[in-house]
Amino acid sequence: MLARAGAGGRSWLLLALALVLAAPVLVVAGSWLAGPSPNWPHLRATVLPGYVWMSLLLALGTGLGTLVIGVGSAWAMARLRFPGHRLLEWALLLPLACPAYLIAYTWTGLLASEGALQQALSVPLPDIRGPAGAVAMFTLVLYPYVYLMARAAFIGQAALAQEVARTLGAGPWRRFFRVALPLARPAIVAGLALVLMETLADYGTVAYFGVPTLSTGIYRTWFGLGDRLAAAQLAGVLLLAMVVLLWLERHARQQRRIAGNGEPAPPRTLARGPGSLLAALLWLPILLGFILPMLQLLLWSLPRWRDLLAPDFLALLGTSLLIAGATAIAATTLGLLLIWARRLRADRPRRAAARLAGFGYAVPGTVLAVGVVMVLATVDRGLNDGLAALGLPTPGLLFSGTLFAVIFACTVRFLTIPVQGLDAGLQNLSPNLDSAARSLGARPAALLRRVHLPLLRVPLATSALLVFVDTLKELPAALVLRPFNTNTLAVRAFELASDEQLADAALPALAILLAGVAPVVLLTRSMRVPHAPSG
């Protein structure tokens, strides 16, 4: 007879692991415990109101912009049929491949006085480097979040709700504003919350446009003012906003209403004229948010194609792939460990561990960078002091001064992706599969190897790919945490662009953009097929 001793002890180990992964965030949140930094009154009197005001302004503008484009396109795609509908269905997601900072610098080049557009149109074009330009850039690349959520909600609405409204004499406008829109509201709010989180988290765009926000403020306070505590406390303010948005998003998800069971309303086919007009209108955000920037990048890259094989670019590519690959493996493995352990035994520490692991995505790269440096520097100092005290050789900045810091930060930030993906994947599997395997003699390790891993192949691969691409695109954490003289594609593109070497930045930018298309393709596949058979 064997007792199941040790399972409880392992639960606390798992919670400890989750706490280590959450440490950078907790350190930032806890930075207020020490009392405000000596610089805080000064910050509050001078720059802080401006940071907060500007962040709110960008959030408001981007929220409105994405709402109009996202809801409008979602409704048109869900309810109407017109020429090119199928192509548009996934093309509308393409701007998602573009990090905002890339399209920001590409558009700066496009609109520059010597740029292609200016030459072709021969009219003076506005300078987009300002708050309005930033809102435009965010709107162009972030509206797909609202589009995705709203589209699913509109498609899910049963015809019945519309038909009931018709029998009560409601015309098309009234039906849209009084029936379709309210029913889709929770989904739209959830999408909007994601948009606002991305907007507030952005560093590259606002830094490039010289727009002072909380995000750039953290960076400036840290490296300009040299006050790490004040930077952490600013990061804490931003974190608070994120927590509110995260709560809003989760709350909205729970509120999602089932708009009656039954057949969805059949879409209406538009006549050729209005249909083509609508299609042209819907292509506009894709043109501005993906096609034109892509063409501009290609145009810049073509004369430099030889640089592809230059040692500089290969080193850049190698570093980026190494970081992205290591992060993808680390995040997927850790996510699997935490989610699977909770499946095996859902006690309190294991549930807490899995929940802790899901919060990283809400933490902007700048905030995370502050936290990671604070944690790893402490670890390094402790390690060096300890070894020195023992008379052993000291390893230097083993964690904070190496690629480990970047990989750690990205793992914390993107751990949410495998956690959510694998959680959903496991929830699709009947708990009785586990019971069946165990009653047939399979120990936990065999259960994982023979049942769960084969059945989780798809979510595992998807999560790994998504983490890989997101890490490739990640700018602020890499910018702050990379070791001296080491660059990633994203950092290099940003640095060159900031130095007005727009054309030189094109090659790394194009690499990021192309990598970004992969998850979009995945997303469109999951939109088409309800769920692939896992057998």
Added chain:
Amino acid sequence: MLTLDRLSLRFDHQPVLDRVSLTLDQGRIGCLIGPSGCGKTSLLRLIAGFLAPASGRVMLGDETVADAHQQMPAEQRRVGMVFQDIALFPHLNVTDNIAFGLNHQPPAARRARVAELLALVGLPGLGDRYPHQLSGGQQQRVALARALAPKPRLLLLDEPFSALDAELREQISREVRQILLREGITALFVTHDQNEAFALADQLGVMHGGRLLQWDSPYRVYHQPADRTVADFIGGGVLMPGRVRDPDSVETALGPLRGPLPAGLAAGADVDVLVRPDDLVIDDGGPRRARVVECLFRGARMLYTLELENGQRLPCLAPSHHAHGPGTSVAVRLDLEHLVVFPRGRG
């Protein structure tokens, strides 16, 4: 073979099972029946090793496999289980599903056992199919074969036929009983379907509110229910008021009824008498008259609701050669083999 000794279970301090005891002999088929939430599935999961008891003991043969302090892991108990949702491994074909528990055997022995089981459950030649390519009944047979493959000491079946439609359910449950008898398997079923329970079980247990109210042969559970709850749950009868006349008879609206009474009932005590639909016979020579309130046509039989002169309503299952419409008056007689009497006001 299986002995449960005062087994209790709690979820978050809520009692789920309360001192359940039973014994099931080698090669016998037991069945637990009860309304949903009565704890019957929890009891199976506890025996299988997926839950740990708060107190009491689970024994397989002479071996204690679980008590409040120590539990043998499910994977070591050699207790097979068939699940309500069938739970075949979707990524494995039929052969690999059945062979899942045989991974410690040499390949030749494994192949032979799988072939033997496929023949036993009547699915030879379907070894290469995947679960989603099988019908519900076929999937259930594969699940049974998978559970039987490692020759478990005990087989547990949790509402194994509820996912099947009514016709198939009866056929498969009959087949399963034959397979279990042929293999000499000790098995414990859980169901909420009385007909299934009667058809399958050597021993029948009625559960309610976490307690095992009666553990007996199906015949005795039907005709000699241990208490009101069992009488109420099994067989669709009603309790008709009566008064004790003398130590072996009761006066009721249908006249005096004779039979053994529970000890300690004095003359004049108020009691309830169990009347089953098949106890009441429509007979032109019957001593009492009743009015037809409702009749439900059930093919071979007709289920009447009859009302006696004093307003007492009783169910009556009669052959459907004669139909008596609502409102008509019929003569009835009570044909009671077993007098079941419960004192009024107490359990």
